[in-house]
Amino acid sequence: VVVDLKPGLLAGGPKYSLRYWPQVLSPSDAVRLAMTTGSSSFAGELLLHAALPSFRSRHEIRGDLMAALGGETGPLRKLNALGERHWSVNEGANLATPRADYSGDVSEAEHTRYLSRGFSAHRVNAMYARRIIGLALDRGAKTYLLLPPAVPQLMERRTRTGAEGKYEAFVEKLRKEFPQLTVLDARASGYPPSAFVDPVHLSAL
Numbered sequence: 001v002v003v004d005l006k007p008g009l010l011a012g013g014p015k016y017s018l019r020y021w022p023q024v025l026s027p028s029d030a031v032r033l034a035m036t037t038g039s040s041s042f043a044g045e046l047l048l049h050a051a052l053p054s055f056r057s058r059h060e061i062r063g064d065l066m067a068a069l070g071g072e073t074g075p076l077r078k079l080n081a082l083g084e085r086h087w088s089v090n091e092g093a094n095l096a097t098p099r100a101d102y103s104g105d106v107s108e109a110e111h112t113r114y115l116s117r118g119f120s121a122h123r124v125n126a127m128y129a130r131r132i133i134g135l136a137l138d139r140g141a142k143t144y145l146l147l148p149p150a151v152p153q154l155m156e157r158r159t160r161t162g163a164e165g166k167y168e169a170f171v172e173k174l175r176k177e178f179p180q181l182t183v184l185d186a187r188a189s190g191y192p193p194s195a196f197v198d199p200v201h202l203s204a205l
Contacts, residue, residue: 001136001143002184005129006200007167008114010121015042022050037124095204096197104151104193114150114199116157119166126170133178145174147185154199155187 014021014037021030030050034043049056064074086094111117121129136143150158158164175181197203 001141003129003133003136003143003145004148005145005171006148007119007163008200010125010129010170011115011119012125013122014124015045018042018045018049019056021046022053022056033124036127096201098203098205099197100194102193102197104153104196104199106151106153106157106199110199111154111157114154114158115163116154117161117163119163119170121170130174130177133174133181137178137180142182143178143180144182144184145171147171147183147187148200149186149189149191149202151193151196151199153193 014033021033025033027050030046034046037043054061060074060076064076067074086092106114106116133143133145149155155164158167171183175183191202195202
């Protein structure tokens, strides 16, 4: 089992992925998540998204309707075809097309998005990270935590601000709690900016 706990996945909180929870959680899992958050508003929103798929997908439905009224094909058909290809050809892997024009520069907006200024794991995310790792190890699965590389400019800023140090402290705490966990640290792999398609994703080549 390979676990990816990038800073951005840990900081947002469960509401960040509210759109997707009803599609992957069983009713009992959804109740457990709502109880863990301790938020009645989150529980209500989660119930609404689960009970009314048309509400959960309202933005996609609106986009398709607007495209149809304009005599065009909605964007979802192209996205679904791309997703189907990933599953059938790449065994589920989402391979990014190389970007020859990407220089590795990171805008201030991207620094904010990728948490260059600081890091703090949301309480619920940190709790479920431990649960996932613990469950995998209890089932006898070899479990790996992957720390993927990022472009040098992003890593330099994160190191300078102390954000990376705080993230490393979080990882070290997991390592101490779960000695069988293997950490695959690829952050110092030395990939040049040309190997990336954006600050945190490598290209397929």
